[in-house]
Amino acid sequence: MLFDNKDDTRVFIVINPAAGAGQALSQWNTIVKPMLLHAGYNASQFQITHTLPKGKTRGLVEQLGVKMLTDKKKTIVLCLGGDGTTHEVVNGLSDAFDGREWQQQQQQGTEGEETTTTLPTFRLGIIPSGSGNAFSLSLKLESIEHSVLQVIKGKTQPFRLIDVSLNPDPEVKNNHTRVKRRILVVMSWGFHAQLVSKSRYLQPFMGNTRFSWVAMYLLLFLQQHQGELTMMDAQRYDSTRKEFVHEGQVELKDKPFTYFLVAKQDSMERGFKIAPFASPATEDMDVVMMRDVNKEQLKAATIKVLDGGRHVDKEDEEEENIVEYYKTPELLLRVKHASELCLDGEIVYLAAGGTVRLKMIGPSQGEPDFESFV
Numbered sequence: 520m521l522f523d524n525k526d527d528t529r530v531f532i533v534i535n536p537a538a539g540a541g542q543a544l545s546q547w548n549t550i551v552k553p554m555l556l557h558a559g560y561n562a563s564q565f566q567i568t569h570t571l572p573k574g575k576t577r578g579l580v581e582q583l584g585v586k587m588l589t590d591k592k593k594t595i596v597l598c599l600g601g602d603g604t605t606h607e608v609v610n611g612l613s614d615a616f617d618g619r620e621w622q623q624q625q626q627q628g629t630e631g632e633e634t635t636t637t638l639p640t641f642r643l644g645i646i647p648s649g650s651g652n653a654f655s656l657s658l659k660l661e662s663i664e665h666s667v668l669q670v671i672k673g674k675t676q677p678f679r680l681i682d683v684s685l686n687p688d689p690e691v692k693n694n695h696t697r698v699k700r701r702i703l704v705v706m707s708w709g710f711h712a713q714l715v716s717k718s719r720y721l722q723p724f725m726g727n728t729r730f731s732w733v734a735m736y737l738l739l740f741l742q743q744h745q746g747e748l749t750m751m752d753a754q755r756y757d758s759t760r761k762e763f764v765h766e767g768q769v770e771l772k773d774k775p776f777t778y779f780l781v782a783k784q785d786s787m788e789r790g791f792k793i794a795p796f797a798s799p800a801t802e803d804m805d806v807v808m809m810r811d812v813n814k815e816q817l818k819a820a821t822i823k824v825l826d827g828g829r830h831v832d833k834e835d836e837e838e839e840n841i842v843e844y845y846k847t848p849e850l851l852l853r854v855k856h857a858s859e860l861c862l863d864g865e866i867v868y869l870a871a872g873g874t875v876r877l878k879m880i881g882p883s884q885g886e887p888d889f890e891s892f893v
Contacts, residue, residue, distance in 0.1 A: 525560040525671075528593050531583050533608055535570040535600030535649065543599045543648040551599065551646060551667050558671040570600065576607040577614065584615025588639055595642045595670065595892075601649015602704050606863040609680060609889060610701055612641050616887045617699065640888040644670040651864055653704050657784035657799050658893050666892075675890035677881070678703065678799035681783065684876040685860075689868055702863045703799065705787060706877060707780040708852065709744045710817070712861040713737055719866070734821075738814045743775035745855035750806065756796070756844035758833045763796075763846060771810070777817060778809040781850070781877060785828070795828030796846075799891070802879050806845040807831075816841050849878045 532551075534543050547567075556562060568583065570576040580596075587594050596612070598605045616639060646666045647655035658676075660666040683700040690698040707715070714733055721729035748771045754763040782794040782805050797805040809820060820842055823830035831844045857871045869875060880886045 525555075525558060527564075528560060528595060529564045530555070530560060530566070530595055530597060531587075532565060532567045532597045532599065533570065533576070533580060533604060534567060535604045537570075538600040538604065538649040546646070546648055546663055547599055550663050551597070554664070554667045554671065570604060570607065574607070576604070577611040580608050580611025581614040581618070584612040584641070585618060587612075587641070588615060595644055597644040597646055597670070599646045599648045601647070601651040602654050603651065603864055604649060605643070605645060605654055606703065606865075608643065609641075609703055610699075612889075613680070613699070613701055613887065638882050638885070638887055640890060642675055642890045642892070644892045651788070653784045653787050654799070654891075656786050656789060657797070658891055660893075669892040672892075674893060676800055676893050678889050678891050679783070679802060679879055679881045680886070680889065681706070681781070681804055682878045682880045683862060684878075685867065685869060686874045686876075687870055689870075700862060701880070702783075704784055704863045705780060705782050705861065706863075706875070707861040708746070708854070708858060708875075709742075709776050710737060710778045711780050712859045712866070713742070715861045715864060716859050716866045738818065741777070741814045741817065743777055743811060744779070744858065745775050746779075747772040747853045748776075748779075748808075749851045750845055750847040751849040753845050753847040753850075754803075756831055756846075758831060758840050758842075758844075761832065766845075769845065769847075774810040776808060776810050777812045778807075779852075780807045781805070782807065790825055792828035793824050793830075794844075795831060796844075802881065802883070803846040803848050804850075804877060804879060806843075806847060806850065808843050809841050810843065812841050849876070851876045 532547065534547055536544050568579050596608060598608050645655045645658060645660060646663055647660060655666065660669065680701040680703050683702055683706065688698060714730060714737060718729045718733045750769045753766045753769040755766045757764050780793060782797045783799050785794050785797045786792045794805040794807050809817060820830045830842050833840050851874055853874045854869055855871065858869050860867050860869055860875060882888045
């Protein structure tokens, strides 16, 4: 047999039945499951969870995470859906870690016995079955079959999350507890967030072509967004030297923002390489912005994004550099007016004068380790 015996590995499968025009469940039955069985996985170890609307998937996955943390059985989690499904899974597993119930059980040993708490590692298999598959693109997963094959081979690489703090937080309940948010793909404000927001209503009728139509509308009535940005320990991309230069703390508030996007993946969709140096495995986030630009400048930059991510480089010394590109482990953005934010495709609302803080998290910050099969 080509691969090691997988008979003792438990597999939690999280399936979004609506993903891929309703094909995700069929893809599990006809492609994913047969491949796993052929590789030596045991069907009795499979446990399927279907996603639920309105954020309920996160709670279901939290229960799976608590089980994983308490019984410590060798487990992998398969995500059959798009970026939204993976977003719910990583937040649910993180909630399980935050709940600390597993730590209490771990520390309830014999009286007087020393116990140590080790940070857990969650291993995820990303099976791209949704309409938005930016995360699988960053992992160079070319198809469902290719993704399953990588799971079978067993090679993994870490990926890091971004912790999101909103102030005021629209989801805070009466008990004033903060609803934790972690993202793994994108946070945006301005043009991109408006594009995602307005395109939601056209999805049932137009599919992915809706983005082009909404983009044309937004360009026609292009808006500028007032705000203040602070980035800690930042590196700025020098388009002339074609390398990142350490800048330390960077504050930007002299010009309005037209386009603002923070990414952990280089592409938001196939061919749209907006953050060409981004990686899910690094300890920083990539910040791409354009400030106080007109619609012609934004259109020209978009064409270069579609041409392999050339928008971050200057083609000659005299060319105006309208794209600003940074790497940072932490940033704070304050908006002047009430705004829409895009968090991994979800639209949330931030009040006038509100702030959003993004911070990289992982084992070095006392958070669980996440790995994906590649």
